[in-house]
Amino acid sequence: MLTFKFLYEKEGEYYYVYYAEGRHDDAGIVAIKKKGEGRIVNLSPSDEFKRYAFHAIYGIHVPNEKSGTVAW
Numbered sequence: 675m676l677t678f679k680f681l682y683e684k685e686g687e688y689y690y691v692y693y694a695e696g697r698h699d700d701a702g703i704v705a706i707k708k709k710g711e712g713r714i715v716n717l718s719p720s721d722e723f724k725r726y727a728f729h730a731i732y733g734i735h736v737p738n739e740k741s742g743t744v745a746w
Contacts, residue, residue, distance in 0.1 A: 680740040692730040
């Protein structure tokens with residue numbers, strides 16, 4: 675599970691901060707153009723295998739969601 679919050683939009687990319695297991699001291703940032711199309715901007719320190727980042731990219735519905743949870 676991860677929680678996320680919208681940061682800003684720039685040139686068609688939507689930037690979100692994501693928190694692995696909801697830990698706000700363990701944040702990463704992803705940029706998403708549309709669901710399933712994105713990139714990792716800053717990997718969360720505990721996301722060694724990029725599992726949370728990929729769940730954020732594939733689980734956040736841009737541009738509609740501003741914050742929420744992705745569970746799997």
